[in-house]
Amino acid sequence: MAKLIFSNLVSLDGYCAGPGGDLSRLPMGPVFDEHNLALLKTAGTLVFGRITFGLFQNFWPQVEQDASAGPVLAEIAALTGRLDKLVVSDSLALPATAPWGDAEVVGRAQAHARIQALKSNSDRDLLAYGSxxxxxxxxxxxxxxxxxxxxxxxxxxxxxxxxxxxxxxxxVLIEERRLEGSDIVMLRYAGVPPV
Structure with a gap:
């Protein structure tokens, strides 16, 4: 059975984005990219909310076409392009001709059942960034x-x-470590089902 993993970059005071969704002040860079690449290699399906899907959809297909992208970014772009994608949204209309137009879109009311079905029927993890x-x-x-x-x-x-x-x-905290070569600390938690 697959796991559902969320990975989020967050400020020390608990923000995942600045005002208006601005991500520019969060510390991204080569070490952050390498961490994300390693995590992507374990995934079978990417899971998104509508806003994060739009950010990824507008960015990674362009990187995949960019011959000047470094090897880590190029590999991330290729992996994100190939992986199955599930988007949870009640409002997204995704034309088949759009980048990642083959992504599955499910409404909020169906999301829990669909995610549980994917977890039950896959041996590769479901991975979500942001969202x-x-x-x-x-x-x-x-x-x-x-x-x-x-x-x-x-x-x-x-x-x-x-x-x-x-x-x-x-x-439950299961791992804590500094990402080598950075000031980012990774805190890895296991979820505990509600009683």
């Missing part, structure tokens, strides 16, 4: 098997909070 609204919903339902928080060495002071206020979720 904090979806993450909060699935955490509250006890459906997240693993949460990787990449704590960046920055305080944003405002923006988009990673965790919703009052979120009921139990997590």
């Amino acid at each position: 904090h609204v979806l993450m909060n919903d699935l955490l509250a339902q006890g459906m997240v098997d693993e949460l990787r928080l990449l704590m960046g060495n920055v305080v944003l002071g405002e923006g988009v909070r990673l965790f919703e206020s009052g979120l009921p979720a139990a997590l």
Whole structure:
């Protein structure tokens, strides 16, 4: 059975993006990219909320066509292009001719059942980056098997909070380490189903 893994870069004060969804102040770079590539190699399906899907859909297909992209980014682009994709959205209309137009789109009401079916029928993990609204919903339902928080060495002071206020979720710390060559600390948690 596959696991559902969420990976999120977050500021020390708990923001996954600055005001208006601005990601530019979060510490991304080669070490961050290498971590994401290693995680992608374990995945069979990428899971997205609508906003994160749009960001990835607009960025990675262009990187895949960019001959000047470095080897790590090129491999990430190729993997994200090949992997199956599930988008949870009640509003996304995805033309087949669009980049990643073959992604499966399911409404929120069907999302829990569809994700559980994918977990049950796959030996490769489901992986989600960002998608904090979806993450909060699935955490509250006890459906997240693993949460990787990449704590960046920055305080944003405002923006988009990673965790919703009052979120009921139990997590068990199973690994903590500094990503070599960076000031990012990876905190890896196992999800605990609600009682």
